[in-house]
Amino acid sequence: xxxxxxxxxxxxxxxxxxxxxxxxxxxxxxxxxxxxxxxxxxxxxxxxxxxxxxxxxxxxxxxxxxxxxxxxxxxxxxxxxxxxxxxxxxxxxxxxxxxxxxxxxxxxxxxxxxxxxxxxxxxxxxxxxxxxxxxxxxxxxxxxxxxxxxxxxxxxxxxxxxxxxxxxxxxxxxxxxxxxxxxxxxxxxxxxxxxxxxxxxxxxxxxxxxxxxxxxxxxxxxxxxxxxxxxxxxxxxxxxxxxxxxxxxxxxxxxxxxxxxxxxxxxxxxxxxxxxxxxxxxxxxxxxxxxxxxxxxxxxxxxxxxxxxxxxxxxxxxxxxxxxxxxxxxxxxxxxxxxxxxxxxxxxxxxxxxxxxxxxxxxxxxxxxxxxxxxxxxxxxxxxxxxxxxxxxxxxxxxxxxxxxxxxxxxxxxxxxxxxxxxxxxxxxxxxxxxxxxxxxxxxxxxxxxxxxxxxxxxxxxxxxxxxxxxxxxxxxxxxxxxxxxx
Amino acid sequence: xxxxxxxxxxxxxxxxxxxxxxxxxxxxxxxxxxxxxxxxxxxxxxxxxxxxxxxxxxxxxxxxxxxxxxxxxxxxxxxxxxxxxxxxxxxxxxxxxxxxxxxxxxxxxxxxxxxxxxxxxxxxxxxxxxxxxxxxxxxxxxxxxxxxxxxxxxxxxxxxxxxxxxxxxxxxxxxxxxxxxxxxxxxxxxxxxxxxxxxxxxxxxxxxxxxxxxxxxxxxxxxxxxxxxxxxxxxxxxxxxxxxxxxxxxxxxxxxxxxxxxxxxxxxxxxxxxxxxxxxxxxxxxxxxxxxxxxxxxxxxxxxxxxxxxxxxxxxxxxxxxxxxxxxxxxxxxxxxxxxxxxxxxxxxxxxxxxxxxxxxxxxxxxxxxxxxxxxxxxxxxxxxxxxxxxxxxxxxxxxxxxxxxxxxxxxxxxxxxxxxxxxxxxxxxxxxxxxxxx
Ligand SMILES: Cc1cc2nc3c(=O)[nH]c(=O)nc-3n(C[C@H](O)[C@H](O)[C@H](O)COP(=O)(O)OP(=O)(O)OC[C@H]3O[C@@H](n4cnc5c(N)ncnc54)[C@H](O)[C@@H]3O)c2cc1C
Numbered sequence: 001x002x003x004x005x006x007x008x009x010x011x012x013x014x015x016x017x018x019x020x021x022x023x024x025x026x027x028x029x030x031x032x033x034x035x036x037x038x039x040x041x042x043x044x045x046x047x048x049x050x051x052x053x054x055x056x057x058x059x060x061x062x063x064x065x066x067x068x069x070x071x072x073x074x075x076x077x078x079x080x081x082x083x084x085x086x087x088x089x090x091x092x093x094x095x096x097x098x099x100x101x102x103x104x105x106x107x108x109x110x111x112x113x114x115x116x117x118x119x120x121x122x123x124x125x126x127x128x129x130x131x132x133x134x135x136x137x138x139x140x141x142x143x144x145x146x147x148x149x150x151x152x153x154x155x156x157x158x159x160x161x162x163x164x165x166x167x168x169x170x171x172x173x174x175x176x177x178x179x180x181x182x183x184x185x186x187x188x189x190x191x192x193x194x195x196x197x198x199x200x201x202x203x204x205x206x207x208x209x210x211x212x213x214x215x216x217x218x219x220x221x222x223x224x225x226x227x228x229x230x231x232x233x234x235x236x237x238x239x240x241x242x243x244x245x246x247x248x249x250x251x252x253x254x255x256x257x258x259x260x261x262x263x264x265x266x267x268x269x270x271x272x273x274x275x276x277x278x279x280x281x282x283x284x285x286x287x288x289x290x291x292x293x294x295x296x297x298x299x300x301x302x303x304x305x306x307x308x309x310x311x312x313x314x315x316x317x318x319x320x321x322x323x324x325x326x327x328x329x330x331x332x333x334x335x336x337x338x339x340x341x342x343x344x345x346x347x348x349x350x351x352x353x354x355x356x357x358x359x360x361x362x363x364x365x366x367x368x369x370x371x372x373x374x375x376x377x378x379x380x381x382x383x384x385x386x387x388x389x390x391x392x393x394x395x396x397x398x399x400x401x402x403x404x405x406x407x408x409x410x411x412x413x414x415x416x417x418x419x420x421x422x423x424x425x426x427x428x429x430x431x432x433x434x435x436x437x438x439x440x441x442x443x444x445x446x447x448x449x450x451x452x453x454x455x456x457x458x459x460x461x462x463x464x465x466x467x468x469x470x471x472x473x474x475x476x477x478x479x480x481x482x483x484x485x486x487x
Numbered sequence: 488x489x490x491x492x493x494x495x496x497x498x499x500x501x502x503x504x505x506x507x508x509x510x511x512x513x514x515x516x517x518x519x520x521x522x523x524x525x526x527x528x529x530x531x532x533x534x535x536x537x538x539x540x541x542x543x544x545x546x547x548x549x550x551x552x553x554x555x556x557x558x559x560x561x562x563x564x565x566x567x568x569x570x571x572x573x574x575x576x577x578x579x580x581x582x583x584x585x586x587x588x589x590x591x592x593x594x595x596x597x598x599x600x601x602x603x604x605x606x607x608x609x610x611x612x613x614x615x616x617x618x619x620x621x622x623x624x625x626x627x628x629x630x631x632x633x634x635x636x637x638x639x640x641x642x643x644x645x646x647x648x649x650x651x652x653x654x655x656x657x658x659x660x661x662x663x664x665x666x667x668x669x670x671x672x673x674x675x676x677x678x679x680x681x682x683x684x685x686x687x688x689x690x691x692x693x694x695x696x697x698x699x700x701x702x703x704x705x706x707x708x709x710x711x712x713x714x715x716x717x718x719x720x721x722x723x724x725x726x727x728x729x730x731x732x733x734x735x736x737x738x739x740x741x742x743x744x745x746x747x748x749x750x751x752x753x754x755x756x757x758x759x760x761x762x763x764x765x766x767x768x769x770x771x772x773x774x775x776x777x778x779x780x781x782x783x784x785x786x787x788x789x790x791x792x793x794x795x796x797x798x799x800x801x802x803x804x805x806x807x808x809x810x811x812x813x814x815x816x817x818x819x820x821x822x823x824x825x826x827x828x829x830x831x832x833x834x835x836x837x838x839x840x841x842x843x844x845x846x847x848x849x850x851x852x853x854x855x856x857x858x859x860x861x862x863x864x865x866x867x868x869x870x871x872x873x874x875x876x877x878x879x880x881x882x883x884x885x886x887x888x889x890x891x892x893x894x895x896x897x898x899x900x901x902x903x904x905x906x907x908x909x910x911x912x913x914x915x916x917x918x919x920x921x922x923x924x925x926x
Binding site for chain 2: 147148175177189198214245285342375410422
């Protein structure tokens with residue numbers, strides 16, 4: 001099939017308005033929130049139904065063109081960037097909330113529903129969809145599922161994977177299946193579990209049953225200010241170890257405070273070297289005691305001030321500052337490179353020191369705004385894209401942060417995914433055997449690399465090749481070799 | 488097996504000591520699964536030894552069953568053939584434990600009880616309840632994806648397992664996840680192995696997210712005369728703002744004291760627990776409660792230990808089957824009433840339902856024909872009144888005549904491709920998932 005034929009077929013399936021093929025229009029689909037890698041698609045389709053998606057996939061199979069699923073494009077690892085061109089399937093017109101079933105704590109949605117709009121919709125029922133990425137006003141639940149996204153409240157409520165009961169997916173062979181509907185202990189393998197977090201490489205989510213979480217009876221928020229980041233991160237470790245289990249525990253450092261102060265008029269003292277945003281929730285009974293205890297821990301690690309946000313309006317203001325902190329970085333530098341890594345929580349103080357060292361070494365300012373309670377770092381390396389040397393140093397500093405995190409027993413992504421950005425760092429964390437097992441899973445779904453090809457796995461290591469490694473047994477000679485090693 | 492038992496035995500003996508290998512028919516008979524008695528039973532003492540054993544078995548095309556304590560070997564279909572049982576009793580080490588990180592990595596053969604003893608010393612817990620914790624192993628708990636009463640408050644292994652290391656059919660060791668509580672570095676292989684009943688790989692070690700032990704805990708035990716009243720109480724709890732960690736419907740068990748009981752467990756801060764102790768009785772009274780009691784301390788602990796063991800499948804009477812009923816929580820009330828209707832025609836019936844999770848474990852006693860009739864009646868009633876319900880037959884001699892897995896899920900083709908990819912020679916627990924999978 002040539003391009004014109006493909007486009008004609010696609011028009012037949014999704015209608016005139018559902019196909020984008022003008023070169024300028026295609027440019028808007030050439031990247032996600034990670035602008036390091038850019039590539040335009042051949043064509044974009046905007047289906048409204050599962051049947052249309054399945055139809056498009058069948059065309060792609062015949063044309064041998066890759067499919068790249070796309071939600072809102074807020075991803076930060078290049079996951080929705082069509083690195084090899086092909087057909088981008090945007091879910092922006094699949095944005096219906098289909099069924100709320102509070103008795104079974106579940107809601108059925110199309111993938112293009114915006115995370116924040118879902119939670120707003122659920123509020124009158126007394127429920128929420130717990131995952132709340134800071135990008136929630138823009139990102140889609142399909143993107144959340146594909147990236148197994150996190151958010152401030154995942155500290156208590158768990159990441160997206162804990163909130164997906166079942167998905168309807170179009171598989172790379174065009175088949176449509178439902179992996180579950182909220183009944184626990186279905187027989188066979190947990191396809192819902194493996195599809196969640198698979199970054200659009202093995203299935204395209206066209207509908208989902210999501211778990212509803214009861215809105216808490218009460219919420220308390222405090223903002224604790226520290227002279228330096230060391231005291232704040234020691235507080236985090238201590239609060240976690242004490243078993244007080246906050247709903248959220250977020251940190252901002254001096255640079256970040258400066259940025260949000262200017263923008264949100266929080267009136268925080270410029271002398272503050274770090275701020276912790278702490279939220280506790282649950283039944284009202286006992287909440288004040290928990291807060292008092294947490295305040296005590298903050299003070300014992302040198303907090304200069306612990307400010308309660310009493311009214312919902314005050315709480316919203318503090319949270320808005322946190323959730324929009326990345327946006328406020330524009331006040332400090334033209335561009336930032338956000339590095340998402342995780343370390344065991346006791347390693348936070350040391351890791352943050354290392355991030356400071358990296359900032360000095362590469363001569364670039366680094367702001368920190370992150371999910372401290374989970375040990376999930378987000379150093380924001382500030383630089384100017386137009387300056388080639390700064391560009392290069394930003395990339396190198398990012399790599400250094402990943403290496404430090406791994407050295408501290410951590411991993412290379414806590415919530416933003418591997419995508420293109422981190423694919424070549426997978427080998428820092430995983431052995432060939434580990435990657436081969438993942439490739440085996442991938443091949444079971446997508447043997448021809450049709451969905452989102454060239455992502456997650458290291459460049460140049462085809463999934464097929466990796467998976468083939470697994471099929472080979474361990475050689476007898478190799479075993480004898482190993483035997484010798486032990487003796 | 489492609490090669491003789493002797494040859495495999497010889498190869499194993501080059502690396503494993505004689506105390507690690509059982510080869511006599513008498514010794515192997517203790518590891519019988521259904522009709523199948525293995526020819527060899529081995530206990531590797533490290534992940535490397537496990538890898539070695541698996542590689543040899545692969546080369547010999549021996550059919551392999553992983554074995555923790557054997558308490559749930561009756562789950563699923565009995566394997567069509569068992570040549571080699573690989574025990575995990577030599578894999579009991581703690582690999583990493585930094586208490587202040589609230590994470591731990593342990594080998595698969597550690598028992599739930601051993602793990603809990605260790606964590607208790609540090610005021611922490613892994614809130615995965617499983618029957619017979621003094622015997623059942625971590626590996627077995629994960630492979631069967633067994634749940635416990637407190638899944639309502641703390642989730643299941645899906646939510647708490649953060650990393651895994653397995654030995655694949657070929658002997659290759661692979662791992663996924665890590666020692667951090669949040670991680671999207673690569674595919675979530677943990678989910679793949681969870682509940683796969685040893686058909687994809689042998690779990691060698693597992694990493695978990697831990698929870699601080701609660702500062703306070705109490706049980707509000709409510710006995711009702713009729714299931715309808717008990718169900719109304721469960722509905723009222725669901726509609727309230729309360730956050731109990733377990734809501735268990737019990738009937739026919741000692742813990743139900745001749746009534747339809749709903750036991751509610753609250754854990755956490757003292758004030759929050761007292762709130763539950765205060766509010767739950769009001770909800771229970773509104774539903775017509777017959778008797779009510781608050782259990783604390785040793786009584787509370789002993790009560791839940793007993794409830795925990797109700798679904799156990801290690802000791803099943805000759806005239807007994809253990810079933811698992813799953814359904815949407817909204818249909819649990821109707822399903823429980825359908826179950827209760829069987830009581831008169833059976834010698835005994837025990838029901839233990841995680842009422843708000845849509846999971847119930849049933850123990851049915853009676854002679855063969857009685858059991859078969861009861862099963863047929865239950866299936867018909869569920870079809871009418873709780874259409875989302877499915878029954879799994881977990882244990883018991885009469886079980887052979889019942890469908891083990893119930894209705895098949897969607898996505899069987901892709902599951903079969905996963906099985907073929909991970910176990911191309913079909914040597915791991917062959918047939919265990921039959922009637923869901925082909926091999
Ligand atoms: C300012 C800012 C703050 C952020 N904060 C957070 C945060 O706190 N926590 C967090 O986890 N992330 C955060 N992110 C990252 C990002 O917003 C999330 O990963 C989000 O879930 C992506 O959703 P999206 O709809 O934009 O997906 P996209 O970027 O469009 O796609 C993301 C991935 O999902 C795939 N995909 C999309 N839809 C589907 C589908 N229906 N089926 C299959 N695959 C699909 C794509 O192919 C791609 O691989 C932030 C991003 C920004 C810009």
